[in-house]
Amino acid sequence: MPFNTALTRKLGIAIPIIQGGMQWVGYAELAAAVSNAGGLGILSALTQPTPEDLRKEIRRCRKMTKNPFGVNLTLLPALVPPDYAAYAQVIIDEGIKIVETAGNYPGPVINQLKSSNLTILHKCTTIRHAKSAIRLGVDFLSIDGFECAGHVGEHDITNFILLSRARQELKVPFIASGGFADGQGLAAALALGAAGINMGTRFMCTVESPIHHRIKDRIVAADENQTALVLRRWRNTSRLFKNKAAEDALKVEKESTTGEFGEVASFVSGKRGREVFLNGDAEYGVWTAGQAIGLIHDIPTCADLLPRIEREALEAMQRSAVQILITMFQPRHF
Ligand code: FMN
Structure with missing residues (x-):
């Protein structure tokens, strides 16, 4: 360990x-x-x-x-x-x-x-x-x-x-x-x-992960620009996948003259978001995703992913340690 x-x-x-x-x-x-x-x-x-x-x-x-x-x-x-x-x-x-x-x-x-x-x-x-x-x-x-x-x-x-x-x-x-x-x-x-x-x-x-494989494929295909912040106007800001549903919700949020939450509620429906995970239609409703979406390029098992992250972290730390040693033994020219 x-x-x-x-x-x-x-x-x-x-x-x-x-x-x-x-x-x-x-x-x-x-x-x-x-x-x-x-x-x-x-x-x-x-x-x-x-x-x-x-x-x-x-x-x-x-x-x-x-x-x-x-x-x-x-x-x-x-x-x-x-x-x-x-x-x-x-x-x-x-x-x-x-x-x-x-x-x-x-x-x-x-x-x-x-x-x-x-x-x-x-x-x-x-x-x-x-x-x-x-x-x-x-x-x-x-x-x-x-x-x-x-x-x-x-x-x-x-x-x-x-x-x-x-x-x-x-x-x-x-x-x-x-x-x-x-x-x-x-x-x-x-x-x-x-x-x-x-x-x-x-x-x-x-x-x-028990979500439809088409949503996983969509995550792999996405980059870090593909999230949107929705519901700021109601101080309940959520980072969501930037699809048509999230963009529609944002439009209502910007253009609503009443500022009533009811105007946007159907656009951010949790029920539709759940359907996305079941039916695999990434545009059907809003769903949650973070900027890390840009770092994800595959669909591993957890048994592969966790040791891989552990190994990468160790390698990153070893590289830093080697860099420190090289720096220490290099002659300094001020
Ligand atoms: N956090 C909660 O505390 N409660 C939730 O119900 C909840 N639902 C989430 C649903 C999805 C699909 C995702 C991606 C995240 C959700 N989160 C929820 C946030 C995660 O627990 C975690 O804090 C967040 O994803 C960390 O950011 P990351 O996505 O960049 O790793």
């Missing part, structure tokens, strides 16, 4: 790589494959329609891997919010030890999970939010830079700055999330002070 970090030690994993929670993607097949490959796979709680369905999914995942895996619980604004406490209770009752939390007002859910001594990784896009989460007792911060897929926040700080700010300011270990897809990225994250990386878009494009 070449990388022994606060993350690998606390979670009991071999490679410091987490598969972030992904709505309509984070099923048992993917989470188990990531955990079997030495990382931490994460099931998405709200992908399951009820807490009882989550219980079944946890049990299904446990049959597929003996290694640790986690559950993501995302708290987002909703007219009728899901019963978060009931989802959290299932997570506790089923003996899950690691939870990735994300979203607004996580206090009650974090208290509930911490009272059963679970390890919490909380996602945040600003240092201020990270500090609030630390006060709630989280064990790790997952620092989501502006490159990331999904909810990027409203401050647009990329990981080059955000991770170093985390290293300077936070007293709790942190994971780098957003824009990571290879071992060079892992090496950079570790150099910036992170205890590991969290990846979403890269894992969407693996053999075990």
Whole structure:
């Protein structure tokens, strides 16, 4: 195990790589494959329609891997919010030890999970939010830079700055999330002070990811320019794949004279996004993807991907070490 970090030690994993929670993607097949490959796979709680369905999914995942895996619980604004406490209770009752939390007002859910001594990784896009989460007792911060897929926040700080700010300011270990897809990225994250990386878009494009192969092909074909930021006007900015549906939503967002969310709601429908993953029509609705889309050129199994990232990171670090040695022994001419 070449990388022994606060993350690998606390979670009991071999490679410091987490598969972030992904709505309509984070099923048992993917989470188990990531955990079997030495990382931490994460099931998405709200992908399951009820807490009882989550219980079944946890049990299904446990049959597929003996290694640790986690559950993501995302708290987002909703007219009728899901019963978060009931989802959290299932997570506790089923003996899950690691939870990735994300979203607004996580206090009650974090208290509930911490009272059963679970390890919490909380996602945040600003240092201020990270500090609030630390006060709630989280064990790790997952620092989501502006490159990331999904909810990027409203401050647009990329990981080059955000991770170093985390290293300077936070007293709790942190994971780098957003824009990571290879071992060079892992090496950079570790150099910036992170205890590991969290990846979403890269894992969407693996053999075990349960989305239609045409969407995976579309990810491989795309470059880093093919994401769009939607819903800024409502302070709920999301980074999505830049397709016709996202561009239509942006047009409404720019041109709406009322500023009513209702005007854009049907353009950003989660139901249509889910259909994209099932029917393989990348234009059918909006779907989430990060700028790392430009770094993805293949569809590997998780069993191939994780050791590859580990190897690339080691090679990148060795190259830097050799460079330092060469520099040290070169005569200096000032
Ligand atoms: N993060 C959450 O906390 N909750 C979600 O429900 C969620 N859904 C996602 C769905 C998709 C398809 C993708 C690609 C990402 C999603 N994310 C979600 C964000 C990921 O967990 C992760 O933070 C993000 O993808 C990291 O950026 P990257 O894509 O550049 O690796």
